[in-house]
Amino acid sequence: MATMPAIMTETLPADWRDFLALTKPRVMTLVVFTGLVGLVAARVPVHPVIGFTIVLCIALGAGGAATLNQWYEADLDALMKRTRKRPLPDGRMKADSALHFGVGLSAFSVLLLGFATNWLAASILAVSILFYVLVYTVWLKRRTPQNIVIGGAAGAFPPLIGWVAATGRIDTLPLVLFALIFLWTPPHFWALALYVETDYAAAGVPMLPVIAGERVTRRQIMFYTLLMSAAALAPFMFRFTGTLYGLSAAVLTAVFVALACIVGMRRPLENDAMKPERRLFFYSILYLFALFGALALDRIVG
Amino acid sequence: MKPSPEFNRRRQTRAVVTAVLLLALVGLVFAITLVRMKNGG
Numbered sequence: 001m002a003t004m005p006a007i008m009t010e011t012l013p014a015d016w017r018d019f020l021a022l023t024k025p026r027v028m029t030l031v032v033f034t035g036l037v038g039l040v041a042a043r044v045p046v047h048p049v050i051g052f053t054i055v056l057c058i059a060l061g062a063g064g065a066a067t068l069n070q071w072y073e074a075d076l077d078a079l080m081k082r083t084r085k086r087p088l089p090d091g092r093m094k095a096d097s098a099l100h101f102g103v104g105l106s107a108f109s110v111l112l113l114g115f116a117t118n119w120l121a122a123s124i125l126a127v128s129i130l131f132y133v134l135v136y137t138v139w140l141k142r143r144t145p146q147n148i149v150i151g152g153a154a155g156a157f158p159p160l161i162g163w164v165a166a167t168g169r170i171d172t173l174p175l176v177l178f179a180l181i182f183l184w185t186p187p188h189f190w191a192l193a194l195y196v197e198t199d200y201a202a203a204g205v206p207m208l209p210v211i212a213g214e215r216v217t218r219r220q221i222m223f224y225t226l227l228m229s230a231a232a233l234a235p236f237m238f239r240f241t242g243t244l245y246g247l248s249a250a251v252l253t254a255v256f257v258a259l260a261c262i263v264g265m266r267r268p269l270e271n272d273a274m275k276p277e278r279r280l281f282f283y284s285i286l287y288l289f290a291l292f293g294a295l296a297l298d299r300i301v302g
Numbered sequence: 303m304k305p306s307p308e309f310n311r312r313r314q315t316r317a318v319v320t321a322v323l324l325l326a327l328v329g330l331v332f333a334i335t336l337v338r339m340k341n342g343g
Contacts, residue, residue, distance in 0.1 A: 013312045016319055047341075049333045056330075116334045 014097055018087035022070050022098055023063030023105075030288060031062040031158050034181065037292040038162030038174055041299045046166050050116055054165040057113035058158050061125045064105030065132040065154070071098040072137050079203035082196055113165060121165035128157035142204070145211040149224075152185030153178075159292075173240045176231060177295075183228035184288060187221045187260055191281040194218075194263070195274035214268075221280075222264035229253045232291060241295060242302040248294035256287050 035058035078089035087093040114122030136151030163174035236246035
């Protein structure tokens with residue numbers, strides 16, 4: 001028994017699964033998909049090797065940014081039920097390992113994208129990573145309930161990066177797609193914030209429901225959903241797409257508006273299961289996948 | 303202190319994964335260079 005403490009204090013190298021978890025793979029799927037749609041929507045012939053590299057760089061950049069976010073927020077994550085099992089707060093990895101991994105992934109993704117395509121796309125990728133890490137994570141998240149409104153821009157860059165990597169220039173359609181994801185982010189996150197409110201409050205994160213209360217949050221969800229609806233229909237209105245996208249956007253957005261209105265007008269009692277809020281959160285993810293899928297199809301067949 | 307089997311397993315996995323990723327990276331950079339040369343830089 002005397003040797004037990006020595007064995008138990010041995011520091012294991014972090015498991016590869018922990019490195020993967022740092023990159024937030026589930027969030028990354030949406031980032032990669034919207035980036036891929038930006039690439040496809042550009043309607044420019046791209047060599048498969050270059051196309052693969054563009055998507056890979058967007059994924060690695062998103063993974064690097066997510067890793068740096070978790071490195072900086074390990075103290076907050078340890079306070080929230082939803083995040084306390086992440087590799088850093090759970091003590092399965094050294095902070096320095098995460099920092100080196102995040103910086104390495106970020107720098108590598110930007111350099112590889114610049115080498116494979118053009119430096120404008122690489123610069124936008126670099127700006128998106130820096131925006132997520134410095135503006136959202138370091139500056140806004142702990143200071144203002146508008147954190148995810150402004151920070152939402154970070155997640156809106158991928159279609160623009162895909163487009164610019166393919167074409168070498170910035171056009172109106174990818175900017176509309178940027179606006180769409182930017183305006184989608186507040187209802188998406190605030191739906192989540194409504195049902196994990198106590199978690200955020202415990203960690204001292206000034207999310208809107210914690211600071212301004214549920215009623216204001218519900219009104220803001222409806223407000224941003226309406227703005228988002230205009231951005232969702234804009235590609236069809238401005239004739240960037242055909243009726244396939246127009247019809248899909250109309251139906252998908254109508255459901256989003258209906259779910260957001262249900263959440264917006266609700267006055268739940270204590271210990272409410274928050275089912276409409278959960279439904280809106282999960283539908284918002286499905287919505288973005290379906291809408292961007294419709295856009296890609298429309299641009300391919302149109 | 304002798305490293306535990308789990309320590310060795312993780313260290314080996316990390317070495318293999320790093321080697322495979324580096325090989326894949328070299329292959330990818332090579333492929334990108336070929337494509338760029340074919341397209342005139």
